Amino acid sequence: MLSKDDARTAVGIIGNIIALILFLSPAPAFYQIWKKKSVEQYSAAPYLATFVNCGLWVLYGLPMVHPHSTLVVTINGSGFVIEIVYLSLFLIYSDKKKRLRVVLIVAAECLFMAVLALLVLTLAHSTKVRSAIVGSICMVGNTMMYAAPLAVMKLVITSRSVEFMPFFLSLFSFLNGISWTAYALIRFDPFIVAPNGMGAVLGLAQLILYATFYKSTQRMMAERKVNSEVGMVEKASRNKKRTNSENQNGHVLEV
Numbered sequence: 001m002l003s004k005d006d007a008r009t010a011v012g013i014i015g016n017i018i019a020l021i022l023f024l025s026p027a028p029a030f031y032q033i034w035k036k037k038s039v040e041q042y043s044a045a046p047y048l049a050t051f052v053n054c055g056l057w058v059l060y061g062l063p064m065v066h067p068h069s070t071l072v073v074t075i076n077g078s079g080f081v082i083e084i085v086y087l088s089l090f091l092i093y094s095d096k097k098k099r100l101r102v103v104l105i106v107a108a109e110c111l112f113m114a115v116l117a118l119l120v121l122t123l124a125h126s127t128k129v130r131s132a133i134v135g136s137i138c139m140v141g142n143t144m145m146y147a148a149p150l151a152v153m154k155l156v157i158t159s160r161s162v163e164f165m166p167f168f169l170s171l172f173s174f175l176n177g178i179s180w181t182a183y184a185l186i187r188f189d190p191f192i193v194a195p196n197g198m199g200a201v202l203g204l205a206q207l208i209l210y211a212t213f214y215k216s217t218q219r220m221m222a223e224r225k226v227n228s229e230v231g232m233v234e235k236a237s238r239n240k241k242r243t244n245s246e247n248q249n250g251h252v253l254e255v
Contacts, residue, residue, distance in 0.1 A: 008186040012071040015179035022172035023050070023079040029166045030089050039094045041164045044102050045151055047086045052109040053145040054079040056138045059117050060191070066131040135191030142195030146173065146202045153209055161217045162210050170210055174203025 026047070033039050054076040059065060061072035087106060091099050116137065124130045152165045177200030184192035 004186055008183060009071070011179065011183045011186060015176070015183050016071055016075040018172060018175045018179050019075045020078060022169070022176045023082045025168035025172050026086060026166055028168075030086055033089060033093050037093055039090055039098070041155070042090075043151055043164075044087070044090050044094075044098070044105075046145070046169070047083055047090065048102065048105050048109070049141075049145040049147075050079065051083040051087060051106070052113065053138075053141040054083060055109070055113045056116075056134065056141040059113065059120075060131070060134045060138050064121065064130070065127060065134055067127060131191075135189075139191050139195050143198060146177065146195065146199035150202075153206060156209050156213055160213050161220055162213050163217055163221065165206065165210065167210055170203060170206035174200055174207060177201075177203050 029042060033042065057076035058073055058080060061069035061076065063069075066072075087102065091102055094102065116134070120130050120133055124133060156162050156165050177196045177198070180192055180196040181200060184190075184196065
């Protein structure tokens with residue numbers, strides 16, 4: 001019979017796989033950013049929130065803070081590195097004002113994590129106290145990560161378009177919330193259950209929005225493509241008329 005520890009490990013491994021896919025799911029969006037050399041209307045908020053969230057969970061999972069949390073450290077360490085790559089691309093292809101704002105937020109997050117680690121490891125003298133302090137802050141960080149897409153959800157509702165809300169990010173946010181909630185329920189850990197339970201609900205809300213506005217998004221993108229093609233035809237026609245006119249004028253002058 002499968003023990004609680006074995007079940008927890010199995011669910012944790014599944015959670016690691018889903019979380020890794022979640023962290024990698026914005027890759028197509030960043031490929032478009034790299035291709036277009038612009039962040040357009042993409043928001044840095046989800047990546048800033050995930051960056052600090054992963055850093056906090058790495059601290060929480062350290063043996064001197066919360067023993068037997070190797071799976072928490074491995075996946076969040078991977079996520080931390082991935083978010084650095086995303087934020088670097090965001091900085092390269094954003095305008096000066098947005099770039100400065102992102103740099104200041106990243107600097108503040110790094111300073112916060114460093115100060116927290118220093119204070120917890122030097123002033124708290126038991127893993128129970130350290131777990132309680134860091135775990136409570138991780139709950140806030142995890143909630144911020146899951147709540148970050150709310151700004152994008154507002155844009156979706158007002159524009160009736162899901163163009164700037166990546167589907168796979170929403171899908172795997174939902175699956176990630178479900179898997180880590182199950183992981184924390186096997187051996188009850190309120191610091192993991194609370195934010196991931198909320199994350200599952202918010203992920204489901206994003207999927208519902210995506211289903212609601214998918215057709216209108218496709219229609220708007222098709223109309224935009226048609227308008228772009230018409231504009232190109234009209235521009236080519238004007239250029240042709242201008243060229244013919246210049247040729248005619250030049251012929252008259254030669255005569």
